[in-house]
Structures are given as structure tokens and as C-alpha cells.
Amino acid sequence: MSDNNIKIDDVAKALGISKTTVSRSLSGKGRISEATRQKVLEYVETHNYRPNPIAKGLASSKTYNLAWVVPANSDMNALSFFQRCLGGVISASNEADYDIIITTTHAYDNKRLIKLVENRKVDGVILGQTLVNDINIEFLKKSGMPFVVIGSTSVSGVTMIDNDHSAACRELTAVLVMKGMKRIAYIGGDSTKVVNITRRDGFITGAAGNCSMIQMDCNDYKDISLAVDNAIDKNSDCIVCEDDRICQQVLAKLEKEMIQVPEKIKVASFYNSTLLENNKPPITSLQYDPRELGKVAVDILLKKTDNAEVPEKTILGYEVLLKASTQ
Amino acid sequence: MSDNNIKIDDVAKALGISKTTVSRSLSGKGRISEATRQKVLEYVETHNYRPNPIAKGLASSKTYNLAWVVPANSDMNALSFFQRCLGGVISASNEADYDIIITTTHAYDNKRLIKLVENRKVDGVILGQTLVNDINIEFLKKSGMPFVVIGSTSVSGVTMIDNDHSAACRELTAVLVMKGMKRIAYIGGDSTKVVNITRRDGFITGAAGNCSMIQMDCNDYKDISLAVDNAIDKNSDCIVCEDDRICQQVLAKLEKEMIQVPEKIKVASFYNSTLLENNKPPITSLQYDPRELGKVAVDILLKKTDNAEVPEKTILGYEVLLKASTQ
DNA sequence: TTGAAAGCGCTAACAA
DNA sequence: TTGTTAGCGCTTTCAA
Numbered sequence: 001m002s003d004n005n006i007k008i009d010d011v012a013k014a015l016g017i018s019k020t021t022v023s024r025s026l027s028g029k030g031r032i033s034e035a036t037r038q039k040v041l042e043y044v045e046t047h048n049y050r051p052n053p054i055a056k057g058l059a060s061s062k063t064y065n066l067a068w069v070v071p072a073n074s075d076m077n078a079l080s081f082f083q084r085c086l087g088g089v090i091s092a093s094n095e096a097d098y099d100i101i102i103t104t105t106h107a108y109d110n111k112r113l114i115k116l117v118e119n120r121k122v123d124g125v126i127l128g129q130t131l132v133n134d135i136n137i138e139f140l141k142k143s144g145m146p147f148v149v150i151g152s153t154s155v156s157g158v159t160m161i162d163n164d165h166s167a168a169c170r171e172l173t174a175v176l177v178m179k180g181m182k183r184i185a186y187i188g189g190d191s192t193k194v195v196n197i198t199r200r201d202g203f204i205t206g207a208a209g210n211c212s213m214i215q216m217d218c219n220d221y222k223d224i225s226l227a228v229d230n231a232i233d234k235n236s237d238c239i240v241c242e243d244d245r246i247c248q249q250v251l252a253k254l255e256k257e258m259i260q261v262p263e264k265i266k267v268a269s270f271y272n273s274t275l276l277e278n279n280k281p282p283i284t285s286l287q288y289d290p291r292e293l294g295k296v297a298v299d300i301l302l303k304k305t306d307n308a309e310v311p312e313k314t315i316l317g318y319e320v321l322l323k324a325s326t327q
Numbered sequence: 328m329s330d331n332n333i334k335i336d337d338v339a340k341a342l343g344i345s346k347t348t349v350s351r352s353l354s355g356k357g358r359i360s361e362a363t364r365q366k367v368l369e370y371v372e373t374h375n376y377r378p379n380p381i382a383k384g385l386a387s388s389k390t391y392n393l394a395w396v397v398p399a400n401s402d403m404n405a406l407s408f409f410q411r412c413l414g415g416v417i418s419a420s421n422e423a424d425y426d427i428i429i430t431t432t433h434a435y436d437n438k439r440l441i442k443l444v445e446n447r448k449v450d451g452v453i454l455g456q457t458l459v460n461d462i463n464i465e466f467l468k469k470s471g472m473p474f475v476v477i478g479s480t481s482v483s484g485v486t487m488i489d490n491d492h493s494a495a496c497r498e499l500t501a502v503l504v505m506k507g508m509k510r511i512a513y514i515g516g517d518s519t520k521v522v523n524i525t526r527r528d529g530f531i532t533g534a535a536g537n538c539s540m541i542q543m544d545c546n547d548y549k550d551i552s553l554a555v556d557n558a559i560d561k562n563s564d565c566i567v568c569e570d571d572r573i574c575q576q577v578l579a580k581l582e583k584e585m586i587q588v589p590e591k592i593k594v595a596s597f598y599n600s601t602l603l604e605n606n607k608p609p610i611t612s613l614q615y616d617p618r619e620l621g622k623v624a625v626d627i628l629l630k631k632t633d634n635a636e637v638p639e640k641t642i643l644g645y646e647v648l649l650k651a652s653t654q
Numbered sequence: 655t656t657g658a659a660a661g662c663g664c665t666a667a668c669a670a
Numbered sequence: 671t672t673g674t675t676a677g678c679g680c681t682t683t684c685a686a
């Protein structure tokens with residue numbers, strides 16, 4: 001396969017130069033002649049020399065690892081979001097020769113993250129989710145470890161990467177109003193997550209009074225079923241769902257009650273994934289790109305580890321998908 | 328918080344001993360007096376000294392990292408399985424002071440894993456899934472890197488951790504036969520995954536001739552819908568599903584066709600997760616413990632990194648959950 | 655039972 | 671432009 005285990009000394013000797021020169025050729029730091037540089041690169045390539053990242057790390061106090069932190073208990077919906085983010089995170093990290101250490105936290109227990117950071121096993125941290133009172137953010141601010149969050153927070157001095165949920169939800173809701181809906185019900189989930197509050201508030205702004213009901217913290221089918229009953233009692237003409245997991249259950253409930261979409265009631269979702277993909281009718285929804293979110297998070301974090309200036313908040317776009325469910 | 332950055336020299340000086348002694352007190356290697364040992368431990372505790380794992384790694388050629396490898400494109404079902412495994416993997420690793428580097432592979436592209444291994448960023452690898460012709464297994468065998476797989480493979484000399492899918496599927500199917508079912512249809516997915524072949528074969532053995540139809544590679548609703556049509560055409564009295572994702576879609580199809588479970592047809596699933604949790608009627612299924620799988624995988628892998636002997640195959644148990652859907 | 659010193663494989667002043 | 675040398679913070683022989 002490869003004569004793994006050759007070290008910088010070996011290539012230096014083989015080429016009759018010093019290891020400093022080899023090191024410089026590879027890192028591009030300091031000036032060296034293009035000729036020697038090429039010589040080194042060629043040798044390294046043909047002999048498949050791989051600098052030992054541990055030794056490199058010790059010398060330059062770096063680990064070439066980034067931490068990816070996700071909640072231990074995620075529902076399916078969050079899981080698929082994190083998975084797609086993670087795809088972008090890994091891809092962008094690998095391009096920069098970084099690897100991803102994954103760890104989980106509970107809302108009130110972040111021992112693992114603390115250990116990871118205090119052990120200096122990573123050069124930076126990405127928080128996959130932000131909570132309303134986030135102990136991870138608190139801890140990371142104090143620790144001095146560079147970090148970014150995916151999502152938003154009101155805590156100051158935190159680097160955020162987020163979709164413009166607020167504008168997106170406002171826009172989609174406003175479109176529904178323009179289409180003539182006057183009694184729109186909103187069904188949302190866990191109100192300790194920042195993004196859920198943001199979506200709800202976007203809805204409220206967009207609805208501009210044309211709102212029949214708002215129900216948060218609907219975490220299982222029972223809650224959602226009751227919320228739908230309530231929406232119907234309130235004579236709603238449309239139900240807007242916080243995400244596709246909720247939407248799926250709303251649709252199931254409506255089907256059970258033989259209430260047709262969009263004839264009897266319209267339905268829209270503030271999030272869209274494979275869950276809703278093949279629904280009949282197709283569901284009006286908001287579309288984001290979690291993979292991009294992950295990539296951008298890594299790019300920004302890496303800048304921070306280099307002490308570069310980065311914007312406090314980076315906003316990525318969205319798409320409003322108008323489908324038959326609100327026709 | 329903690330005066331992070333004290334190093335072994337600092338504690339040695341503070342205690343008036345050599346750093347060798349400190350090192351030995353912490354690692355437990357070599358003999359030292361219990362008195363000094365306690366002194367060191369106490370100092371370390373109160374001053375929150377954390378040995379630098381990078382330096383430790385360089386000196387002992389270890390990284391204190393394990394790789395967790397999952398396919399880049401997983402359906403929801405696999406995702407939740409991996410997530411639960413990962414919980415066990417992280418938990419067991421952390422207990423041994425290891426961290427988890429996560430990486431993804433595609434069926435025909437494992438560049439990332441190769442890089443991770445050749446860069447010596449990990450001390451061992453856990454493959455979350457086994458394919459029929461698995462390039463990762465091939466590569467890892469050649470590389471000399473310790474590794475274990477979750478699942479089974481026919482490749483020799485590979486350390487496997489798996490549930491006894493074969494016995495479980497056989498047993499559940501046999502129970503159905505005993506209950507009087509004579510025309511059992513089987514609907515399965517991707518036949519390039521070892522586990523899916525195992526389940527199908529377990530079904531065949533358990534059915535002992537009472538099988539009306541077998542349909543593999545049903546990957547979306549359309550496939551499954553056709554398979555159900557086919558099962559009904561064949562006058563089946565029961566449908567056995569390879570996993571809960573398939574089962575969910577089978578149930579949706581049956582509901583659409585107004586075919587009642589269990590009155591008109593029985594339904595069982597070879598896998599059970601939250602997807603099926605609240606179904607009405609409850610679904611007869613097989614229950615495993617993915618978290619345990621992850622934990623055991625780490626324990627065994629760590630033994631391998633210490634050059635200890637480990638069993639080639641470790642089999643974990645299962646439960647047969649008999650519910651109303653086959654009554 | 656303890657310590658001195660070499661070394662893990664690299665980077666980066668400082669010199670040349 | 672290149673090389674010498676001293677670390678990075680630990681572990682581990684070897685000697686005391």
C-alpha cells in the first residue's frame with residue numbers, strides 16, 4: 001500500500017536538505033526556492049509521506065480537530081437537519097485538513113464538552129443548536145475557545161450562522177394572507193429552542209392580525225391532535241406548522257378526521273425535508289440548505305482560530321415553495 | 328474557572344518531585360509509594376491539572392481518538408439507528424478517555440477514511456454498517472489499523488459486533504407460523520446491506536414454506552405500494568417488513584386501501600423504533616438495543632488497540648414483541 | 655521508590 | 671534561501 005512511517009527526517013536526508021526546508025516546502029511559510037520546493041513536493045508525493053498531525057500539533061499547539069456539538073436527545077426532524085449540517089461540516093473541515101470530533105450535550109449537562117475543551121482536544125467548537133439559556137454558550141465564552149453557533153442567540157459577542165428564519169416565516173405567512181387567508185392557526189414545538197421562538201414571531205408579524213390561534217410546545221401526536229381540534233374549533237382556514245414533523249402529524253390528523261387539504265383547510269410548513277417530500281398534495285413550505293450552513297460555520301470558525309475578524313452574524317437565504325396545499 | 332495551562336513540570340516543582348513521579352502517579356505504571364501517589368492525585372485534583380493529550384499522544388504514539396464511520400446517505404431509519412449506536416459509542420469512549428472522530432463514506436468512495444487512517448489521527452475504527460462488498464473492510468484489513476464492525480460480514484478475520492438478526496427473524500417468523508399464518512409476504516429493502524440479506528434468510532427459514540412472496544429492494548413508497556399490491560394479489564395473510572420505515576409505509580398503503588390490520592391482514596416488523604411507537608394497533612416487532620451495540624463495539628475495539636485477544640464475533644440479544652397487529 | 659535525560663516528530667526563532 | 675537548534679508536554683528507559 002504505502003510505506004507509512006517515513007518521517008520528516010527521512011525525506012530531509014533523502015533529499016540532502018534540512019527538515020526545516022522540508023517543513024517550509026510543505027507549509028508554504030517562509031521563503032524557499034521554487035526548485036527545492038518542487039523537489040520536496042515530488043518526493044513527498046511519490047513516497048506518500050504524511051506529516052504526523054500529533055507532532056505537528058504539539059509543536060504548533062493545534063489539534064487539527066473541531067468539535068461538533070449536538071443535543072443527545074433529538075427527534076427525527078432535528079436528526080435529519082443535524083445530519084445534513086454535519087455533511088457540510090465534515091466536507092469543509094476536511095478541505096482544510098481538519099477532522100470533526102462529535103460530542104453530545106443534554107440541556108443541563110455539558111460535562112463532555114467541558115472535558116473536550118479543557119483537554120484541548122479541539123481548536124474550535126461548533127454548536128449545532130442554540131437554546132434559550134444555553135449553558136454551552138456560557139461555558140464557551142468563558143473558556144476562550146473559538147466557537148460558532150448554528151442558529152441565533154441573544155447573548156452578545158457570539159458568532160452566529162443562521163438562516164433568516166424570521167424573514168422567511170414572515171414572508172411565507174404574508175403570502176398566505178395575500179392569498180386571502182384570514183384565520184391562520186400556528187402549531188409549534190419546544191419553546192426553549194431559539195429557532196422556534198423566532199419562527200413563531202415571524203409568523204405573528206407576517207399574519208398581521210389574521211391569526212386564529214397559536215399553540216406552542218406540541219411535542220407528540222396527542223398534543224398536535226388537540227391543537228388541530230382547537231384550530232378547527234376556532235374556524236381556522238389555514239394551519240401553519242413549525243416544521244415538517246409537526247406538519248406530518250397535522251396531515252395525519254386531518255386525514256383521520258376526513259378534512260381535506262386544501263379544500264377544507266390549507267396547510268403550510270416552516271420547514272421542509274424528505275418527510276414531506278412525497279405528500280399528496282405537495283405542501284407549501286420554506287426550504288433551507290443545512291449543508292451550506294455547516295460549511296459556512298466551519299469556514300468562519302477556521303477564520304476565528306486564525307484570529308481573523310468575522311461578522312457577528314452570517315445570514316443564509318431561503319426559498320418559499322408555494323404548492324397545492326395552500327391553493 | 329480553572330487555571331488551565333499548568334503542566335506536568337509545574338505540579339512536579341510544586342510538589343518537589345520529578346515529573347516522572349507525577350506521570351507514574353497518574354498512569355499507575357511503575358511502582359511508587361502510596362503516599363506520594365496520593366499527594367500527587369490530591370494536588371492534581373485541587374489544581375485541576377489536565378495532562379495535554381497531544382503531548383501524551385506524541386510520547387506514546389496514541390491519539391486517544393476513535394473513528395466512527397457511517398454512510399453519507401442514510402435514510403431516516405438508518406439515521407436513528409446510527410444515532411442510538413453513537414450514543415453508546417461516545418459514552419463508552421469517554422469513560423476510557425477517548426473521543427470520537429466522525430467521518431462518512433460513500434459506497435465507492437472512502438477517501439476520507441483513508442486519510443484519517445494514514446494521517447494516524449485515530450487509534451482504531453468502528454464501522455457503523457457493513458456492505459456486501461465493503462471497501463472499508465478491505466482497506467482497514469490491509470492498513471493494520473485496529474477496527475471492529477457493527478453488523479456482520481463474511482470476510483474472514485474481521486471483528487464483528489451484531490445482534491442475532493438471523494435467530495431473531497427466524498423466531499418471530501416461526502411464531503407467526505405457529506399462530507396459523509400460512510401465506511406470509513416479506514417486504515425488504517436494499518439488498519447490498521448484509522443485515523438485510525440476513526433478515527430475509529432468517530425469514531425464509533422461519534417461514535418454512537409458509538411464504539407467499541418475497542420482495543427486496545423496496546426503497547420508496549412506490550416500490551412498497553406495489554409490493555403490498557402484490558402481497559394482496561397473492562392472497563397473503565400477513566406482511567412481514569424488514570424494518571419500521573418499510574412497515575410505516577406498508578401501514579399507510581393498507582390504510583389507504585382500507586384494509587384493516589389485523590382483521591384483514593396481519594403485519595409485523597423486523598425492526599422497531601420510535602417510528603412505530605404510537606401506531607394503532609401496536610405492531611409486532613423485534614427489539615434491539617443499538618446503544619449497547621455501540622458500547623460493546625468500543626469496549627472490544629479498545630481491547631484490540633491493547634493487542635488483547637477478542638472474539639471474532641460478539642452477539643447481542645433481542646426481544647420479540649408480540650402485539651395486536653398479529654392477533 | 656524516585657529521578658535524569660532522551661526522545662516522540664514536528665515547528666519556528668535565530669543564524670548563517 | 672537554507673540550516674541549526676531549541677522547544678511543544680508528555681512517557682519511558684536507565685541509573686541511582
